[in-house]
Amino acid sequence: MTVEVHGVDVQRTECPRGPLLLRGATEVVDDEGVAHEVTRPVVAVCACDRTQRAPWCDGTHKALERARRHREENAREDA
Amino acid sequence: MRLPSPRGPLTAGLFPALRGISPLPVDELVALVGNADCGTAELEDDDVHSALWVAYQLHYTGFDEVDHRWEWDPDLLRVRRALEDRFLAELRVRTADLVQDALQAEGSVADRLFAMTETFEAPALAAYLRRDATRDEMFELLVQRSIHNLQESDPQAFLLPRVGGAPKVALAELLFDEFGAGRPERLHSGLFARGLAECGLDDEPGAYASVVPGVTLAFMNGMNLFALHRGHTAAALGHFGAYEATSSVPSRLVVAAVERLQFPASVRAYFDEHVEADAVHEQLAFRDICGGFAEADPAAVHDLFFGAAVCLVTDADVSRHLLLSWGEGRSSLATSADALVPSDQVA
Numbered sequence: 001m002t003v004e005v006h007g008v009d010v011q012r013t014e015c016p017r018g019p020l021l022l023r024g025a026t027e028v029v030d031d032e033g034v035a036h037e038v039t040r041p042v043v044a045v046c047a048c049d050r051t052q053r054a055p056w057c058d059g060t061h062k063a064l065e066r067a068r069r070h071r072e073e074n075a076r077e078d079a
Numbered sequence: 080m081r082l083p084s085p086r087g088p089l090t091a092g093l094f095p096a097l098r099g100i101s102p103l104p105v106d107e108l109v110a111l112v113g114n115a116d117c118g119t120a121e122l123e124d125d126d127v128h129s130a131l132w133v134a135y136q137l138h139y140t141g142f143d144e145v146d147h148r149w150e151w152d153p154d155l156l157r158v159r160r161a162l163e164d165r166f167l168a169e170l171r172v173r174t175a176d177l178v179q180d181a182l183q184a185e186g187s188v189a190d191r192l193f194a195m196t197e198t199f200e201a202p203a204l205a206a207y208l209r210r211d212a213t214r215d216e217m218f219e220l221l222v223q224r225s226i227h228n229l230q231e232s233d234p235q236a237f238l239l240p241r242v243g244g245a246p247k248v249a250l251a252e253l254l255f256d257e258f259g260a261g262r263p264e265r266l267h268s269g270l271f272a273r274g275l276a277e278c279g280l281d282d283e284p285g286a287y288a289s290v291v292p293g294v295t296l297a298f299m300n301g302m303n304l305f306a307l308h309r310g311h312t313a314a315a316l317g318h319f320g321a322y323e324a325t326s327s328v329p330s331r332l333v334v335a336a337v338e339r340l341q342f343p344a345s346v347r348a349y350f351d352e353h354v355e356a357d358a359v360h361e362q363l364a365f366r367d368i369c370g371g372f373a374e375a376d377p378a379a380v381h382d383l384f385f386g387a388a389v390c391l392v393t394d395a396d397v398s399r400h401l402l403l404s405w406g407e408g409r410s411s412l413a414t415s416a417d418a419l420v421p422s423d424q425v426a
Binding site: 015016018019021039040041042043044052053056057058059060062063065066069 | 190197198252255256260328331354355357358359362363366
């Protein structure tokens, strides 16, 4: 997901296999141009494109991660 | 807050003493708790966890009819220690495999904590709520959750002076959000209280301590045991992280349940807030707080995993109890649904 971030001195932290954390953001504009106000000190922006709460993370990336783990386990069993 | 009703021999000895009606039979109570450990006297979970829950509540706002000096009463602390030793021994046995697996796994501490919460097979309570729960069952869920949610994040506030550096900053950041991020109307425990009140339920903390089963009090006791002892700080942080990491996705399902059952918007608002908030908090808790704490003190890794495992196991106990009770067509509460009427309205 490509987002535009507004704010002063915004800190970005990419979580491995997880969302993008933003500190100091005041507004996030999603890829359809809709502006979302930031109301908490840190926000998690979806990085897997599967969230139902765009642009915010709603934990859906964990389902993708679980599916990946299952595939790996199955591949190991087949081998 | 009012003292709950006694639930067995332990609380029948303890509560009158706290009211100042009779002396505390400290040796008898310690022996009772100790003996039960050897299997000679079976204490019910309801009794054990009600006693421990009351002992911990003395460190918060206490009870109307209990003198504040009981908070640091050496005799009461002896009884509490016996209860804690018994509970801790049980928790260590029950979480041993989860902790071992995490210790032997590869990856960063944060990744292993996430993996533990992700691979743990918890009873599918949220999925049941979304699809099948009745209105009465949803009311019961709110009553069960009121024990924790009306004091949400209060236990973890005790951790702030016990951690330093970057993990302290991250913990303060997380707690600030839990406590409303500068807006009183966003205080998480307040959001839950509003939901309860709009459902006609009692929104005073501890109002339902007499009617929830021992497993519900045990979940809160595990959290408090870790949060109130400096020696268990790492376990408290792991517990906090696991709580946050198992909240966002289930909260989304509960939002759907609340909409399906047409509960008040304030109930929806509480769970809705936790979808987005806890997707942030789980990252802060596992990466910045637990990960940072382990970096500064590698010996703490075991306890971080232990605390997380305790959260998962004790929360699963509650979910299992709810699903089992409802599956058998009975209430998940220890006493009848009449008890849902606030105590001051009972003749």
